[in-house]
Amino acid sequence: MEFDSEEEAYVFYNAYGGRIGFSIRKEYGNKVNGRITSRALVCSKEGVKGIDKRDVFRKTSQAETRTNCGAQMVLRYDKRKAKYVVSKFVESQNHPFIIAECSHMMPSQRRISSVQAIDVELASDSGVLACNAHELMGRQSGGKEFVGYLKVELKIYLRMRRQKELVYVEAA
Incomplete structure (x- = not known):
């Protein structure tokens, strides 16, 4: 797939995630001369939570939200076409999906119209x-x-x- 802008790709993947039942986020973006040359859009549950070293005597910790999910879409900027091209797409999830009735309240889906x-x-x-x-x-x-x-x-x-x-x- 090809996109004219990075924002267009984000909107597409966010809509895809909303239909399937997961929230997305931007993981990394590489820039050269002010232009983003590559960007990874991942499931919001990608990665694992690091150890919080600030307070060792904390009685309660925050809920674990990361499950090391592998779903992602990686974009690369093609200079010849002047478009963003999907270079990698991983569909696999390792967590349950959100039901359709609640998907509008996922972090990447919430908007003030x-x-x-x-x-x-x-x-x-x-x-x-x-x-x-x-x-x-x-x-x-x-x-x-x-x-x-x-x-x-x-x-x-x-x-x-x-x-x-x-x-x-x-x-x-």
């Missing part, structure tokens, strides 16, 4: 707190599980919006 963004911005401009705006969205959609994003992502979206506004005001 443009309609939801407008509602969130209106609520924020009206002085409604982020947690209350998320609760409102949950009630409108029939439950928080159907909103399509988490409260943390809502807070990140609002923070990024404020930062963009600050940059715009400083430039003017």
Whole structure:
């Protein structure tokens, strides 16, 4: 397969992972002269968790999320075609898949849609707190599980919006 951009390949593999039932992430990217020449897109459960050396007396540890899954899609930039070409594709998984009804809540699948963004911005401009705006969205959609994003992502979206506004005001 060939893609015009790295982002187009990411969107394709993310949609594939969402249909199958796994979340994806970018593992590595090699750059030459500012252009990414190769990129590996992997299952989010790829690899193994290292030993946390910060606190040896910790009573509870975080849940293990990595299972050394081998699913991946590796891209290489072909200069002659000026396109990204899939050079390696591994389909095998070593963990259970997420059911289709829950796949929209996997980390790589969560998004704030443009309609939801407008509602969130209106609520924020009206002085409604982020947690209350998320609760409102949950009630409108029939439950928080159907909103399509988490409260943390809502807070990140609002923070990024404020930062963009600050940059715009400083430039003017």
